[in-house]
Structures are given as C-alpha cells and as structure tokens.
Amino acid sequence: MSANRLPLAGVLGWPIAHSRSPRLHRHWLARYGIEGDYITLGVEPRDFEAAFRALPLLGFRGVNVTIPHKETVLRLATKVSDRAALIGAANTITFREDGSIYADNTDGYGFLENLRAGAAGWKASEGPALVLGAGGASRAIISALLSDGAPEIRLANRTRSRAEFLAGEFGGRVKVVDWLHIEDALDGVATVVNTTSLGMTGQPPLQISLKRAPKTALVNDIVYSPLMTPLLEEAQSRRMRWVDGIGMLLHQGRPGFEAWFGVAPEVDADLRAAVLAE
Structure with missing residues (x-):
C-alpha cells in the first residue's frame, strides 16, 4: 500500500x-x-x-x-x-x-477489560461463572473466563444441544445446566454474564431472578441497548456489583x-x- x-x-x-x-x-x-x-x-x-x-x-x-x-x-x-x-x-x-x-x-479481551475497569479487583478466578447463551459472543467469553482462571463455567442456553456442543469444545470446566433451572445454578457463583439478546430493546425479557446469587457476585449484560437492562437493574437493586455492556465494545x-x-x-x-x- x-x-x-x-x-x-x-x-x-x-x-x-x-x-x-x-x-x-x-x-x-x-x-x-x-x-x-x-x-x-x-x-x-x-x-x-x-x-x-x-x-x-x-x-x-x-x-x-x-x-x-x-x-x-x-x-x-x-x-x-x-x-x-x-x-x-x-x-x-x-x-x-x-x-x-x-x-x-x-471480544474476550474487551469483555475482561470491561469487567476489570467496571469492578475494581474482580478476577474470573474468584469462583464459578454462570454464562447465559451459546452463540459466538458466549464462545469468546467462555474462552476469556477460562484463560483468566475461572474454576468452573455453568452454561445455559434455551436450546440445550447448542450448549452441550459448546461445552464439549472447552472441556471439563464447562458444565451445562438446564435453562429451566438457571436459578439453581446461581448458588455460589462469582460472575453472571448474559450473552443472549433477551432483555435487549425489542426482544423478550430475560426471565431470571438473582435472589439466589451471592451478594458478592458480579453481574454483566453484554447488551447495551438499553444500557441498563432489567438484569442489571435487579443487580443494582440488590446492591450487587454490576457492569454494563458498552465497555466491552470500547475495549475490544x-x-x-x-x-x-x-x-x-x-x-x-x-x-x-x-x-x-x-
């Protein structure tokens, strides 16, 4: 050139x-x-x-x-x-x-940098992560969480077979949980990440309650339209740590x-x- x-x-x-x-x-x-x-x-x-x-x-x-x-x-x-x-x-x-x-x-780099900037001291190695969704963004985020030391990924997707396929590519630290039992998987988690379009403007809501998640857990939604999704609003109301999705775009x-x-x-x-x- x-x-x-x-x-x-x-x-x-x-x-x-x-x-x-x-x-x-x-x-x-x-x-x-x-x-x-x-x-x-x-x-x-x-x-x-x-x-x-x-x-x-x-x-x-x-x-x-x-x-x-x-x-x-x-x-x-x-x-x-x-x-x-x-x-x-x-x-x-x-x-x-x-x-x-x-x-x-x-994408994974942007995801980790966003969480580190938005929640000082956060590390994936703090404990298990619950990841919702099994699309391309989920793949990048799971890879990043594992590389940063997450001891376990609990993966849930509306179509279970997609989650099982993805889990099979990453090995034993990724465990598939049933979409209907997401809230059971919140027990003891350190990080919760929504990679689905649920909760996005024009999309159906994400039907999940965070009441079983530890107060110390960090909640992230990679959606940024709206910036404050219902998931993040609930995390805020429960005085949990939360990080919105726009920073992932900026850092990547x-x-x-x-x-x-x-x-x-x-x-x-x-x-x-x-x-x-x-």
Whole structure:
C-alpha cells in the first residue's frame, strides 16, 4: 500500500448501519490528531471475499468484521491468532506491510477489560461463572473466563444441544445446566454474564431472578441497548456489583486501533459518551 495514502480502517458486516464502531474509532482519530478515517462497509456474503481482498489496494490497514463474516474471514487470513482459532471467529483484521493478513479475536479481551475497569479487583478466578447463551459472543467469553482462571463455567442456553456442543469444545470446566433451572445454578457463583439478546430493546425479557446469587457476585449484560437492562437493574437493586455492556465494545476496539494507526488509545468517559450519543 502507498505510504502517501491516508490510513483507512472500517467495519464489514451485513447489515451494518447500526454499528457504533465508526463513532468509537473516529473519536480516537480526532483525539490523537490522526489524519485517517474509519468507515462502515456493507458487504453481502456472496461478495465478501472479493471486497475483502480489494481493501489493502484501497489503502486499508485493517478492518473489524462482524456478523455474518466473522467465521468466513478465518480462511482468508495468512495468520490466525490462537484465541481466534480457539473461538472459531475473528473480529479484528490487520493488513500487514509484507502483504500478509492477520486475524484476531478481541471480544474476550474487551469483555475482561470491561469487567476489570467496571469492578475494581474482580478476577474470573474468584469462583464459578454462570454464562447465559451459546452463540459466538458466549464462545469468546467462555474462552476469556477460562484463560483468566475461572474454576468452573455453568452454561445455559434455551436450546440445550447448542450448549452441550459448546461445552464439549472447552472441556471439563464447562458444565451445562438446564435453562429451566438457571436459578439453581446461581448458588455460589462469582460472575453472571448474559450473552443472549433477551432483555435487549425489542426482544423478550430475560426471565431470571438473582435472589439466589451471592451478594458478592458480579453481574454483566453484554447488551447495551438499553444500557441498563432489567438484569442489571435487579443487580443494582440488590446492591450487587454490576457492569454494563458498552465497555466491552470500547475495549475490544483498542488492539485494532493500535495496530492500524500506531497509537494505544484510552477508554474513558468522553469516549463512552461519544459512542452512546444518539
């Protein structure tokens, strides 16, 4: 790629208009006085490979990849990080100067950094975690919790077979619990994470009571629309520790921005406000 071109990055998905990633990266570009841009790229699955391979020629240093391309992009990469390989999906791509393509997954990193920032002193090793949902986000979060020392993951999903499949990929520390008995699984947990869309604006509510969870447990919902979900409101009312979902988005963007634009960016209140602004 030409050294004279303005550095570009972006996010590929279908659909993509809802993405808040441009707000995130453009805020950092402005803050650090970097002449460049970060744009949304709506690409249908049938056109993905052709569009993706053209990006370095257009001056792109890298991209984020979201639904439905996070698995597809792995086969197009020259090198895949260990965590992206384990998760089976990538969200952060870097086009290197030597022509190689590096695929990484920073969702788990963003998840852990969000919890550490939002609940000082929290560690996954504090005790068992209850994870709700068995989709792509759940896979990244389970991987992150295990790598951070969680002694046990209790995994529940509305379709039990999906939870069992996912548990089988991670080994004995992941135990499947029945969706109808979620509240039984709250006994003795240190961390509760909702990775499902339940409780999100326009979706059915998450039917769960936290009364059996220890008061010391940390509750996190990766949904950020609304920012305060009913799950988080209950945790707050019970005076439990809780962390909302927007920070996961903010922190997962840091490794990519540093790789593409050469600056390690900060996550702070100004960034949070810029990304949440309507």
